Amino acid sequence: MLREPTHLTTATWITLGRALGAPVLLWSLQQPEPLSRWWSLGIFLGVSLTDWLDGYIARRFNQVTDLGKVLDPLVDKLLVLAPLLALLERGLVPAWGVYCIVARELTIAGWRSRQREVQGANLWGKAKTVSQILSIALLIAPLPLDLQPWVQASFYLAVGLTIVSGLLYLTSE
DSSP states (O other): OOOOOSSOOHHHHHHHHHHTHHHHHHHHHTOOSHHHHHHHHHHHHHHHHHHHHHHHHHHHTTOOOHHHHHHHHHHHHHHHHHHHHHHHHTTSSOHHHHHHHHHHHHHHHHHHHTOSSOOOOOHHHHHHHHHHHHHHHHHHSOOOGGGHHHHHHHHHHHHHHHHHHHHHHHHOO
């Protein structure tokens, strides 16, 4: 059952706290040392795990709200786009791939804003998010060169799932 509290719920506070991870992550990704990249990975994975946590708390304690349904995917986008921009700046991902992700996210956000009822993410949207998080985590980690083809493949898989999930979202309405 959906309820609209007069105050911010615990789940919403966690979502807002997760949003603060984006600027910290951007700063840490600007540091050139490999140790900083490991710290960046820890920050990224930590804030990514809070995405699961706020969803769990919202469902478990009946804190699902329309505000949460809007904020959660918005914060997810910030936490995906921030490291992608830093990785793009470092030449670790191609601009066309980041463009595809940004274009999908903006298109779906615009589409959702015109809907009368706010929908949660579907299975394809969740698969897209998981693939993006995994790919970004692998790209952030200072892994050996012999693993880089696999790391790049994970990025292309994330781009593909991003495009497919966006097309399925738009055509299912």
